[in-house]
Amino acid sequence: MLDNQLSKATLLLAIEHLKLLFPDKVFYFPSYEIVIDELRDYRFYADDMLHPSTLAIRYLWERFSETFFSSQTKQLMAEVEEIERDLAHKPFHPESEAYQRFLEQIVLKIERLGTKCPYLEFQKEIELCHMRLKL
Structure with a gap:
């Protein structure tokens, strides 16, 4: 669990650095945070209870589409x-x-x-x- 959190923190720091360097070209879509914060129910996880279910993926795709697509x-x-x-x-x-x-x-x-x-x-x-x- 600690390694997972450390790698996520490292990625967030890298994203933040890239956003500062290229503010008009780099955007962060918080799919991980959406899954952790909004999709806590078991139905949003595959049988292995680690990966997102098809329902969660569909939800994330809809949120992504609403955010970025014209x-x-x-x-x-x-x-x-x-x-x-x-x-x-x-x-x-x-x-x-x-x-x-x-x-x-x-x-x-x-x-x-x-x-x-x-x-x-x-x-x-x-x-x-x-x-x-x-x-």
Whole structure:
């Protein structure tokens, strides 16, 4: 326990020094402190009771996103997550006309997002849709 606290203190001192040197470029996000102070319940820890659970990681990610991401970035993330969710859909009848239209809608979403954000790479997702469309 002492070694853990000592290493954390050393990291905090290093961060503080870097913040003084580069005040506009270095930010500290207190994930450790959030886990220790806010997420004390056992459900926020994995089975080994040392590491954060999936729930804790999701909570930290939401706090991190709220702290550092612009509204445009959050909107983009929501659009990409929607495409990922759609692609993860497992149809009962993959050959049905309804599922084929669903895949075509995914391709349209990807193309619209690709036009808006040409720096994003969706080639594998488009290929997956086209492969499923040929079934």
